[in-house]
Amino acid sequence: xxxxxxxxxxxxxxxxxxxxxxxxxxxxxxxxxxxxxxxxxxxxxxxxxxxxxxxxxxxxxxxxxxxxxxxxxxxxxxxxxxxxxxxxxxxxxxxxxxxx
Amino acid sequence: xxxxxxxxxxxxxxxxxxxxxxxxxxxxxxxxxxxxxxxxxxxxxxxxxxxxxxxxxxxxxxxxxxxxxxxxxxxxxxxxxxxxxxxxxxxxxxxxxxxxxxxxxxxxxxxxxxxxxxxxxxxxxxxxxxxxxxxxxxxxxxxxxxxxxxxxxxxxxxxxxxxxxxxxxxxxxxxxxxxxxxxxxxxxxxxxxxxxxxxxxxxxxxxxxxxxxxxxxxxxxxxxxxxxxxxxxxxxxxxxxxxxxxxxxxxxxxxxxxxxxxxxxxxxxxxxxxxxxxxxxxxxxxxxxxxxxxxxxxxxxxxxxxxxxxxxxx
Numbered sequence: 001x002x003x004x005x006x007x008x009x010x011x012x013x014x015x016x017x018x019x020x021x022x023x024x025x026x027x028x029x030x031x032x033x034x035x036x037x038x039x040x041x042x043x044x045x046x047x048x049x050x051x052x053x054x055x056x057x058x059x060x061x062x063x064x065x066x067x068x069x070x071x072x073x074x075x076x077x078x079x080x081x082x083x084x085x086x087x088x089x090x091x092x093x094x095x096x097x098x099x100x
Numbered sequence: 101x102x103x104x105x106x107x108x109x110x111x112x113x114x115x116x117x118x119x120x121x122x123x124x125x126x127x128x129x130x131x132x133x134x135x136x137x138x139x140x141x142x143x144x145x146x147x148x149x150x151x152x153x154x155x156x157x158x159x160x161x162x163x164x165x166x167x168x169x170x171x172x173x174x175x176x177x178x179x180x181x182x183x184x185x186x187x188x189x190x191x192x193x194x195x196x197x198x199x200x201x202x203x204x205x206x207x208x209x210x211x212x213x214x215x216x217x218x219x220x221x222x223x224x225x226x227x228x229x230x231x232x233x234x235x236x237x238x239x240x241x242x243x244x245x246x247x248x249x250x251x252x253x254x255x256x257x258x259x260x261x262x263x264x265x266x267x268x269x270x271x272x273x274x275x276x277x278x279x280x281x282x283x284x285x286x287x288x289x290x291x292x293x294x295x296x297x298x299x300x301x302x303x304x305x306x307x308x309x310x311x312x313x314x315x316x317x318x319x320x321x322x323x324x325x326x327x328x329x330x331x332x333x334x335x336x337x338x339x340x341x342x343x344x345x346x347x348x349x350x351x352x353x354x355x356x357x358x359x360x361x362x363x364x365x366x367x368x369x370x371x372x373x374x375x376x377x378x379x380x381x382x383x384x385x386x387x388x389x390x391x392x393x394x395x396x397x398x399x400x401x402x403x404x405x406x407x408x409x410x411x412x413x414x
Contacts, residue, residue, distance in 0.1 A: 016370040020252075037126070055126070082374035 003093040006100050007068035008060060011075065012038055013085040015055035024078075025061060028071050031100055034060045042084060056084070062092065062100045105209055108297040109394055112304020117311070124302040132299045133363075134265060136205055139288040139295075140223045141269015142281060147220030149274045156221055159343055163225045166339060166357060167232030170332050171197030175240050177328075182320045184380070187241045191369045191376035194237025195385045196328050198361035199229045201262060202303060203393050205296050207355040210398050211348050218348030222356075227266045229356055231257055234368045241373040249372075256368045263364070303390065310387030313379050321380065325388025329358035333401045341408045350405035351398075358397055360385035 013021065018035065025033050038058040061071065068089055079085050094100055115122045148156075174196045178189035204226055211218055234257050257263070273281060281288075314322060336357030340350030362385045369376055 014370065016367055019256075020371060079374075 001095065003095055004097040005091055006062050006094045006097070007065050008062055008090050008092045009068045009071060009087065010089075011059040011061075011085065011087045012040070012056060013059070013079070014083055015057050017079065017083055017085075018057055021059060021075075024074060025059075025071065028074060029067050030061045030063055030071065032062070036060075042086065062094065064100065103210065103213060105206070105293060105297045105300055106394065109300040109304045109307075109391070112301040112306075113308045113391065114304075116305040116308025123305060124298070128298075129302050132295050132302070133201075134261075135288065135295050136292070136299060137201060137262060137265035138269040139292050140201065140205065140208070140226070141266045141271075142273040142284075142288055143269075144221060144223030145270040145273020145275075146278050146281060148224065148270060149277055151221070156224065159221070159225060160228050162339055162343055163228045163353075163356075164232050166335065167197050167229045168236055170335065170357060171233040171236040171240070173331075174328055178324065182324060185376075187373050187376040188380050190237045190241035191365075191373055191378075192324075192381040192384060193240065194233045194369060195360045195362070195365045195381045196332065196389075197233025197236060198231075198365045199226055199356050200359035200361055200385070200390060200393075201226065201266070201363070202299065203355060203359035203390065203398075204352070205292075206300070206394050207352055207398050207401075209293055209296055210402070211351065216348040216351075216402075217346060218352055219345055222349065222352045223266060223270060225353065226356060227263060227270070230263060230361070230364055233361070234365055234372075237365070237369060238372045241376065253368065253372050256371055257364070260364050260367060300394070303386075303394075307386055307391050310383040313383045314387045317380060317383065321384050322388055325360075325384040326392050329360070329389050329393060329397055330400075332357040333397065333404060337401070337404045337408050340405065341412060347402075347405050347409050350408065351402040354401035354405055355393065355398055358389075358401060359393055360389045362386050362390065 011021070015037070022033070022035075036058045038056040040056060061068070063071070072087055072089065075085065075087060112122075171193045174193035175189055178184045178192050179186065182189065184192065204222075208218075208222075234253075238253060333354040336354035337350055339357075340353035343353075345353060362382060366378055366382060369381070370378055
């Protein structure tokens with residue numbers, strides 16, 4: 001089976017940012033995204049999702065390298081200073097390149 | 101005799117401090133708070149149907165003005181006495197100008213178990229008091245800058261869970277009337293205190309978690325978290341008395357004034373004033389002011405309300 005390489009962009013950030021982030025992703029040409037609730041610990045403390053204000057989300061976007069770089073640059077510029085946010089990318093194989 | 105719901109709060113706090121495994125699943129906490137918000141709205145709505153809306157307008161305006169003023173008083177204190185950054189001072193001030201529905205539920209239960217009557221339109225005033233502080237907070241942090249996306253702020257503020265459920269409950273209660281609500285009364289009214297107990301258990305756990313970060317921010321914030329609600333309660337008692345509220349109503353208004361938001365305002369501030377440190381305002385509102393109000397504040401505010409009314413009668 002022939003597969004194609006795409007980028008998986010994973011963002012872990014505050015649940016409060018979800019609405020804004022989703023709008024950004026749409027604007028930056030992400031064709032889709034998956035959001036899950038998350039908890040954990042980072043340099044802004046334990047975020048254990050005990051209630052609304054301490055929840056984290058994990059946003060995953062599969063897209064081409066160009067879009068992934070653009071999204072990463074945008075998020076870094078707009079949110080890194082003020083929000084708890086980490087972001088990483090990995091190469092993945094997909095079967096239907098036209099979808100992403 | 102201490103109210104058992106307060107004991108639930110203490111249980112949560114102690115369990116949290118001892119780092120117990122106990123935690124409420126997020127979905128349960130969410131469900132319980134939805135039931136509480138709806139119950140408060142429904143109860144108010146039933147009573148609203150009995151009185152003409154226009155007669156409540158003056159009360160609503162006074163309460164909105166109170167929200168503006170409390171925020172404007174808190175800001176310079178935090179900025180110049182507390183030496184907080186402008187954004188932080190504005191954000192904390194907004195938390196204290198707004199209200200906590202949890203605290204409102206506790207004062208309602210407090211008055212209920214002592215069979216003290218109060219005006220039933222208080223939930224409407226609760227809704228009114230939620231919003232002004234957020235707007236003032238954003239303007240204090242930003243000035244009237246063009247950058248503020250007022251549309252998304254308005255969306256965040258008016259379509260937040262709290263306002264939607266409270267207003268929705270008010271409207272449903274108003275439309276259905278006491279007879280119409282009979283079939284759902286067991287869930288919303290009979291079980292109210294049970295839900296409140298579970299809610300307070302979780303609040304105890306959350307409060308305990310904030311105490312750790314309080315140690316970082318020092319005595320000023322702790323002092324502010326106690327003195328500000330006392331001051332606000334005095335303003336509330338004065339206004340309640342001037343508005344001609346009953347003793348119970350005055351005590352509730354004082355509690356509303358004294359309480360600090362920990363749901364609506366943090367969410368709005370996080371989006372609109374991201375440079376403000378959310379830990380500061382949350383540890384003050386949740387770590388200090390919420391437990392203070394629940395354990396000591398409410399009895400004090402009730403005593404103040406009683407005193408003001410006796411004094412006024414001569």
